[in-house]
Structure formats: structure tokens, C-alpha cells
Amino acid sequence: MNAVEVTSLRKTFGELVAVDRVGFTVEPGEVFGILGPNGAGKSTTVECLTGAITPDAGMVRVLGVDPAADRATVREKVGYQLQSAVLPAALRVEEAMRLYASFYANPQPIGELLEAVGLREHRRRPFGKLSGGQQQRLSIALALIGSPEVVVLDELTTGLDPQARREVWALVERVKARGVTVILVSHSLDEVERLCDRLTIIAAGRTKFIGTPAELRGDARTLEDAYVTYLDAHDRSDRA
Numbered sequence: 001m002n003a004v005e006v007t008s009l010r011k012t013f014g015e016l017v018a019v020d021r022v023g024f025t026v027e028p029g030e031v032f033g034i035l036g037p038n039g040a041g042k043s044t045t046v047e048c049l050t051g052a053i054t055p056d057a058g059m060v061r062v063l064g065v066d067p068a069a070d071r072a073t074v075r076e077k078v079g080y081q082l083q084s085a086v087l088p089a090a091l092r093v094e095e096a097m098r099l100y101a102s103f104y105a106n107p108q109p110i111g112e113l114l115e116a117v118g119l120r121e122h123r124r125r126p127f128g129k130l131s132g133g134q135q136q137r138l139s140i141a142l143a144l145i146g147s148p149e150v151v152v153l154d155e156l157t158t159g160l161d162p163q164a165r166r167e168v169w170a171l172v173e174r175v176k177a178r179g180v181t182v183i184l185v186s187h188s189l190d191e192v193e194r195l196c197d198r199l200t201i202i203a204a205g206r207t208k209f210i211g212t213p214a215e216l217r218g219d220a221r222t223l224e225d226a227y228v229t230y231l232d233a234h235d236r237s238d239r240a
């Protein structure tokens with residue numbers, strides 16, 4: 001069974017078609033990247049995976065389950081790192097972790113997870129007093145606390161300094177080594193090349209590419225060069 005299966009996904013917001021004909025599958029244990037320009041439909045797609053929004057058409061299965069129909073299973077087995085953290089400013093790091101742990105049957109040990117994301121020494125600090133990067137680390141820890149089988153990381157390392165990025169990448173590699181399936185929404189081609197087994201490019205709400213980073217790169221100098229060239233070529237062919 002695939003960990004994730006998306007077929008002919010469509011989601012509109014009023015007149016706006018956010019996602020149309022998106023499709024891909026993710027195997028268990030894969031790190032799968034979702035790339036695409038701003039407004040392409042990436043977050044809308046992953047929100048359909050987590051059950052946060054319900055598709056208008058198409059099929060979504062996560063661990064064999066329809067997230068729109070079985071929210072309880074998806075909530076227990078799928079971790080989701082929000083793009084921007086939304087926690088009360090006065091809530092302390094440790095309190096947030098304990099609160100989230102209480103939602104799950106099989107939570108990770110809080111101390112270990114805080115150590116892994118480099119927040120152990122800040123565990124008594126209120127959320128509102130954390131730096132942007134520290135808030136980001138906390139949101140990653142919260143996504144992992146329920147021992148998920150699938151974790152969705154949306155803009156994993158945006159706003160992190162280079163050392164912190166590398167630490168978070170190492171953390172994702174450890175999560176992968178435990179057999180967790182990772183869906184990584186990213187604008188960082190470095191990150192995608194380092195972490196992803198395969199990736200998809202979504203542009204203007206449609207799936208444009210599915211393959212490995214090496215397949216996308218071909219003989220381009222960098223993955224970013226290949227990505228930009230690919231998007232430019234498709235943009236021209238879409239308008240032709």
C-alpha cells in the first residue's frame with residue numbers, strides 16, 4: 001500500500017481554482033518533496049492530506065484512509081508542521097509539548113524531542129519570547145510528538161540560520177531512518193536535493209513533474225538551475 005495516494009485532486013475557493021488535476025503517490029518511508037511557485041497550490045494539496053480541507057473532486061488516501069472521511073485516524077497517524085506557528089504567546093515550550101502529547105495515544109518522550117530540535121535549554125521560555133527560528137523548531141517538534149507514520153513539513157527551514165538548517169536536516173534524516181514517511185513542501189532546492197528521494201513540481205494548480213532530484217537535475221549545474229529552466233519551459237508551453 002502507498003503511504004499517500006492523490007489522484008485528479010481539485011479544490012476551488014469560490015471562483016479561484018487553487019488545485020486542479022494534481023496527482024502523485026508516496027511510498028512508505030520515502031521523503032517526498034512538493035515544489036512550485038508561490039500560490040501554486042502546494043499548501044492546499046497538503047491540507048487535503050491532513051483533512052484540514054475537503055477536496056471538491058479527486059481521490060486522496062493517506063495510509064489507506066480518506067482524510068475527509070476519517071479525521072480521527074489521520075489526526076493520530078499524520079503529523080503536520082504548520083507554515084507559521086499559532087500558539088498563545090504566554091504558553092511555555094514545555095507546556096505546549098505536554099499539551100500536544102496529551103492528544104496522542106503514543107507520544108514521543110518530550111525531553112528527547114526537545115533535545116533533538118535544540119530547545120531543551122529553552123523549555124521554560126514562553127512561545128512569544130522565542131526567536132523565529134526557535135518557533136520553527138518548536139513547530140517541528142510538535143509535528144513529531146504523536147509518533148506519526150506520515151509527517152507533513154511545510155517550509156521546514158524557512159527563517160533558520162545555516163547551522164540550524166543543517167541540524168533540522170539531520171533531524172529529518174533520523175525521522176526517515178525510523179521509517180516515517182515525510183512530505184516536504186519546500187522552496188529550497190538545496191534542501192530538496194539533500195533530503196528527498198523523489199519530488200513533484202506543482203505549478204498553477206497542476207502536477208508538472210514527478211521524479212528523483214537526479215532526474216530533474218540532468219546535467220544542469222545545480223538543481224535550482226534545472227528547476228527554474230523546467231518551470232520557464234512549461235510556462236511557455238502552457239501559454240503556447
Ligand SMILES: Nc1ncnc2c1ncn2[C@@H]1O[C@H](COP(=O)(O)OP(=O)(O)OP(=O)(O)O)[C@@H](O)[C@H]1O
Pocket residue numbers: 013016017018036037038039040041042043044045
Ligand atoms: N482558504 C482560502 N481561501 C481562498 N483562497 C485560498 C485559500 N487558501 C489558498 N487560497 C488560494 O489558493 C491558491 C493556492 O494557494 P496555496 O497556499 O495552496 O499555494 P502554495 O503553493 O502553498 O503557495 P506558497 O508557496 O506561497 O506558500 C492561491 O491563489 C491562494 O491565494
